[in-house]
Amino acid sequence: MRVTSNMFPDSLVNQLGRLSARQNKLQEQISSGQKITLPEDDPSAMGRVMDLQQELGLINRYRKNIASLQNKVDVVYNSIRSIKTISDRANEIAIAADSLKTPEELKTYAIEVSNLIDQVVQIANSKYNDSYLFGGINGSQPPVSVTKDADGKIISVSFNSDEKVPQYQISHTATMAVDIPAANSSGSGQTGLLTDPRTEADFLNHLISLRDHLLAPDTKSIRDVDTVNLQKDEKHFILQLADSGVKKAHLQTIDDFHSFKAQNLENSISGETDTDLPSTILKLNQTQSAFLAALQTGAAILNKSLLDYLR
Amino acid sequence: MPGLFSILNMGSQSLQAHQLGIEVSGHNLANVNNPAYARQRVVLQTATAQQTSAGQLGSGVQAIAIEQVRESIYDRQYESETSITSYLQSQQKSLGMLQSYLNERVDRQSSTTSDSSSTLASGGIAAAMQNLFDSFSKLSLNPSSLSDRTVLLQNARMLASRFNQLSSDLNNLTSFLNDSISSDVNKANSLLQDIVELNKEISQQEFGSDARANDLRDLRQQKLEELAGIFKIDVSEEPDGGVNVSVNGNLIISGLNQIDSFETSTDANGNVVVVLKNSANQIQSGGGSVQGAIDLRDQIIAAVKTSINNLAAQLINEVNSIHSGGYSLNGTNGQDFFTGTDAATIRVNDALIQNPALIQLNDSANSSNSNQVVNELAQLATKKIAALNNSTFSEAYRQVVENVGAEVSRVNQRLDDQNTIKNLILQKRNSVSGVSIDEEMTELMKYQRAFEASAKLISIVDDLLDSVLSIKR
Numbered sequence: 001m002r003v004t005s006n007m008f009p010d011s012l013v014n015q016l017g018r019l020s021a022r023q024n025k026l027q028e029q030i031s032s033g034q035k036i037t038l039p040e041d042d043p044s045a046m047g048r049v050m051d052l053q054q055e056l057g058l059i060n061r062y063r064k065n066i067a068s069l070q071n072k073v074d075v076v077y078n079s080i081r082s083i084k085t086i087s088d089r090a091n092e093i094a095i096a097a098d099s100l101k102t103p104e105e106l107k108t109y110a111i112e113v114s115n116l117i118d119q120v121v122q123i124a125n126s127k128y129n130d131s132y133l134f135g136g137i138n139g140s141q142p143p144v145s146v147t148k149d150a151d152g153k154i155i156s157v158s159f160n161s162d163e164k165v166p167q168y169q170i171s172h173t174a175t176m177a178v179d180i181p182a183a184n185s186s187g188s189g190q191t192g193l194l195t196d197p198r199t200e201a202d203f204l205n206h207l208i209s210l211r212d213h214l215l216a217p218d219t220k221s222i223r224d225v226d227t228v229n230l231q232k233d234e235k236h237f238i239l240q241l242a243d244s245g246v247k248k249a250h251l252q253t254i255d256d257f258h259s260f261k262a263q264n265l266e267n268s269i270s271g272e273t274d275t276d277l278p279s280t281i282l283k284l285n286q287t288q289s290a291f292l293a294a295l296q297t298g299a300a301i302l303n304k305s306l307l308d309y310l311r
Numbered sequence: 312m313p314g315l316f317s318i319l320n321m322g323s324q325s326l327q328a329h330q331l332g333i334e335v336s337g338h339n340l341a342n343v344n345n346p347a348y349a350r351q352r353v354v355l356q357t358a359t360a361q362q363t364s365a366g367q368l369g370s371g372v373q374a375i376a377i378e379q380v381r382e383s384i385y386d387r388q389y390e391s392e393t394s395i396t397s398y399l400q401s402q403q404k405s406l407g408m409l410q411s412y413l414n415e416r417v418d419r420q421s422s423t424t425s426d427s428s429s430t431l432a433s434g435g436i437a438a439a440m441q442n443l444f445d446s447f448s449k450l451s452l453n454p455s456s457l458s459d460r461t462v463l464l465q466n467a468r469m470l471a472s473r474f475n476q477l478s479s480d481l482n483n484l485t486s487f488l489n490d491s492i493s494s495d496v497n498k499a500n501s502l503l504q505d506i507v508e509l510n511k512e513i514s515q516q517e518f519g520s521d522a523r524a525n526d527l528r529d530l531r532q533q534k535l536e537e538l539a540g541i542f543k544i545d546v547s548e549e550p551d552g553g554v555n556v557s558v559n560g561n562l563i564i565s566g567l568n569q570i571d572s573f574e575t576s577t578d579a580n581g582n583v584v585v586v587l588k589n590s591a592n593q594i595q596s597g598g599g600s601v602q603g604a605i606d607l608r609d610q611i612i613a614a615v616k617t618s619i620n621n622l623a624a625q626l627i628n629e630v631n632s633i634h635s636g637g638y639s640l641n642g643t644n645g646q647d648f649f650t651g652t653d654a655a656t657i658r659v660n661d662a663l664i665q666n667p668a669l670i671q672l673n674d675s676a677n678s679s680n681s682n683q684v685v686n687e688l689a690q691l692a693t694k695k696i697a698a699l700n701n702s703t704f705s706e707a708y709r710q711v712v713e714n715v716g717a718e719v720s721r722v723n724q725r726l727d728d729q730n731t732i733k734n735l736i737l738q739k740r741n742s743v744s745g746v747s748i749d750e751e752m753t754e755l756m757k758y759q760r761a762f763e764a765s766a767k768l769i770s771i772v773d774d775l776l777d778s779v780l781s782i783k784r
Contacts, residue, residue: 004745005343007738014734037416039716040723047713049417050437053430054705057441058692061448068452129453131680137673139455139680140640166682169451172693179680269430273417306749310756 012298019291026284035275045272052272056265058172059258066170066255070248072128073178077244079123079133080180080193084237086116087203091234094210094227099219110214117154117207121146124182124194124204134193136162136181143182144194144204153211157204159183165190170254178247180240191240201236202229315779319772321358321371325765328355328374332758335377336751343751347533349381349744351525379525385740386532387546390539392733394598397540399726401491401603402611405484406719409612412480415712436477436708439470440626444692450672451686455640455679460667464659471649471657474623478654481616488604488612489583495541495601496573496585502538503556506531507569510553514567517552524552542573543598559596561587582608611718616654618711623654625698625707629691637684640668642676 029035039046093109101109124134124144131139143161146154161182167175177190184192194203206229213221332353342348354376360367418432431438446463453459509531516524531554538544538556545557553566563571571587573594578584585594585601596602627649634648646669651657663669672688674681691704699707 001738002742002745002747004741004747005749006346006745007741010741011734011738014730032419034417034419037418038719039410039413039415039712040719041716043713043716043720046415046417046716047709049430050415050705050709050712053437054441054692054703054709057429057445061445065448065452129456131453131455135680137678137681140677162678164678164681166451166454166680167686168682169448169686169689175686273419273430306752310752 009298009302012294012302015294016291016298019287019294022287023284023291026280026287029275029280030277030284033275033277034273035280036273049269049272052265052269056262056269059262059265062170063255063258063262065168066251066258069168069170069176069178070251070255072133073244073248073251075128075133076178076180077241077248079126080237080240080244082123083120083193083203084234084241086119087230087234087237090116090207090210091227091230093214094222094230097210097214097217097219097222101217101219103217106214106217106219110211113207113211113214114153117204117211120194120204120207121154121157132161134161134180134182136179136190137164137166138162154208156208159185159192159195161192163189163192170251171258174254176247176250176254178251191236191243193240196236199236199239200229200232203233203236206230206233315772315775317361317370319769319776322765322769322772324358324371324373325768326762328353328372329758329762329765331374331377333755333762336754336758339746340748340751340755343746343748345529347529347536348746349379349525349529349532350746351377351379354378376521376523377525379523379528380744381528381532382740382743383548385736385743386535388736389733389740390536390544390546391598392729392736393536393539394543394596396726396729396733397600398543398598398603398606399722399729401600402607403719403722403726405488405604405607406611406715406722408484408487409481409615410715410719412477412484413712413715435712436470436473437705437712439466439473440704440708441692442466443470444689447685447689447691451682451689453680454672454682454685457667460670460672463670464664464667467648467659468664470626471651471659474619474654474657477619478616478623481612481619482655485582485608485612488608492583492585492601492604493575495604496575499538499541499601500572500574502534502541503564503569503572505534506538506554506556507564507567509534510564511567513552528552539599541599541601542594543596543602559592559594561590561592561594563587611715615711615715618707620653620655621698622704622707622711623657624652625696626704627651627657628698629694629696630688633684633687633691634671637671638673638676638678639671640673640679643669644671646671 028037036042036045036049090113093113097106097109121144125142126133132141132143135141135143138161141160143159145158145160147156147158149155159182163181163184163186165177165179165181167177170176179190180193181190182193183195184190185195185197187197191198192201195201195205206226210222210226210230213219213226332355335351335353339350353374355372356375358370358373360369362368413436414432414434415437416432416435417430419430421429421432429438429441443463443466446459446466450456450459450463509527513524513527513531516522516527535544535546535554535556542558544563547555549555549566551566554564555562555566556564561571563569571589573585574588575583576586584605586592587594594601630649631647634646635644638644639646646662647660648663648670649657650660672682672685673679674683693703695701695703696707702710
């Protein structure tokens with residue numbers, strides 16, 4: 001083929017342009033550590049990365065939710081444990097308050113039980129994240145309302161909590177309830193914290209009854225009624241503690257599963273996006289060598305023409 | 312028998328012929344970097360011989376033509392490849408803009424330096440959509456949290472503004488393409504006039520003679536190639552030197568006459584279309600920058616617009632449908648979460664922005680911890696929507712990004728291939744028509760030597776004449 005004066009430089013410029021573009025691309029890949037940046041680099045891989053990222057985002061959200069729920073379960077667990085401690089003390093008082101005690105001693109016990117009632121009400125009306133912890137889905141009203149006599153003694157309680165509790169999404173398909181309403185009177189759904197017909201628990205009323213019997217004094221009722229009732233409450237709290245422990249373990253299991261899945265997703269994203277540095281550096285070296293060779297040969301050829309030999 | 316004066320005349324003719332050769336080589340060298348130029352050469356022919364008693368005696372040389380070295384098949388091929396290249400170039404430029412408007416890119420560094428752990432850069436709709444559903448999910452833990460509600464509104468507004476921005480960018484891109492089509496049409500009409508004028512001049516100059524209007528032909532070829540960059544054209548040459556130009560089977564130039572011209576009109580969507588002024592036929596040339604812009608606008612950008620609008624419309628419908636069943640912290644309901652109907656008009660309800668407590672996330676009045684409604688809103692992230700071809704929102708959007716990426720990649724690849732083909736054709740043409748400095752220098756030396764020899768001949772004849780004249784002294 002006849003080669004004219006501009007064919008060679010034009011061809012050289014095209015070749016150098018192509019090699020420069022390739023070097024630029026490879027250098028970008030090495031400096032960013034990514035083999036794709038824009039959708040055009042690999043549209044299918046970009047699509048897969050977006051899907052994987054969406055899935056990873058959801059998993060991470062579930063994990064954050066689970067971490068928050070674990071905190072909530074801890075708070076609930078600690079609240080139940082505090083109430084259980086109060087229950088232990090109430091049981092001790094009920095057993096200690098026998099006929100051998102003087103009315104003054106029983107009155108002292110009654111004052112202590114009054115304090116225990118206040119503490120239980122205080123715990124039942126505690127807040128978490130600015131909502132009542134044991135309100136069920138009704139987080140804006142104190143779950144326990146009390147009526148006091150002229151001396152400031154709580155003489156009756158009523159429950160404003162809703163038996164329904166929020167269900168939290170912890171995976172694509174699973175929801176979980178970690179809340180406990182202060183009371184359950186229907187006997188179905190989530191067990192009540194203080195009152196539930198299934199376990200015959202009615203802790204606050206049982207405490208009020210104990211206090212009143214201590215003040216009466218009526219040690220027979222304490223022995224025959226209050227001790228039995230408080231034992232039922234005690235068992236109820238043990239079940240509640242066990243239930244909270246199970247929930248915490250369940251959340252941890254789901255979180256572990258999510259963690260494993262998130263790691264796999266990260267690996268998949270890495271496989272789609274991360275460049276293989278050794279092979280990319282090798283390709284860059286090859287391209288650089290070709291670029292240098294093109295420059296050297298081009299300079300050698302472009303530098304000479306017939307004009308150099310004409311006098 | 313010819314005498315000394317005849318030899319003198321032969322020398323003079325030879326001098327003129329070789330001087331012409333030097334001039335043509337000089338012209339070639341001067342145009343070595345002119346891409347439109349086709350090299351020229353002097354056609355030499357032996358002058359008519361004279362009959363002598365010894366037989367026929369040659370009378371030297373004469374230059375009979377200055378010929379342009381050009382293969383019309385390469386010109387036609389180059390025009391055709393120029394049309395395809397321009398078609399792809401016009402698409403590549405705008406597709407690059409479209410891709411940047413989507414603003415979806417992988418940024419692994421952001422996942423290691425921010426809390427989001429997102430592989431995607433945060434500037435696109437994908438990240439904004441994920442943030443919105445993330446906010447709903449977070450609120451499901453505590454639907455009454457005003458700070459989380461405020462974050463939800465910020466994320467919703469961010470998503471809405473990205474839809475608005477993308478919609479505006481797509482409209483701007485459409486306007487840009489419409490302007491580009493109008494501008495190209497004006498340029499094409501100007502080129503048509505130039506080609507007709509050049510046809511006339513070439514025809515006049517070549518009429519009744521063998522002389523070719525070489526430089527005018529170069530200029531006309533340059534104009535034809537510029538026109539081929541705008542519309543795919545078919546070119547044929549007439550015996551009088553003029554060319555016929557047709558587009559999509561419509562004759563636009565017939566030799567010395569311009570039959571038709573291009574003009575722009577608007578279709579039902581307000582988009583610019585190209586029609587022929589006289590025949591009113593709509594032009595679908597199948598190549599060139601105008602067709603590239605029209606196809607990109609009417610196929611790819613229109614599809615992206617439809618998808619984005621549908622995505623925004625479904626998001627508005629789905630979110631509002633669930634939101635309308637919920638109750639605010641004040642126990643009220645009936646407010647929409649989003650207003651608007653598509654990507655251009657989607658907004659977060661102003662009333663909610665003024666008072667985040669009005670967001671209807673609870674299942675009933677006075678149940679500030681109820682989260683069934685907000686759970687449903689969060690689950691929209693994975694819900695298959697019938698109107699989105701049974702895809703989730705993120706899958707539908709991912710499809711848009713993937714399609715745009717595939718188009719950019721396809722056009723880039725095709726343009727790379729097309730440039731190779733075009734360069735190959737250009738090389739073929741240059742191998743015939745291009746100027747070689749070495750070749751021209753050699754030619755110059757040949758003509759220089761021949762010129763010097765002819766001058767020597769004249770000098771010798773002059774000496775001979777002196778000798779003849781000195782006989783009388």
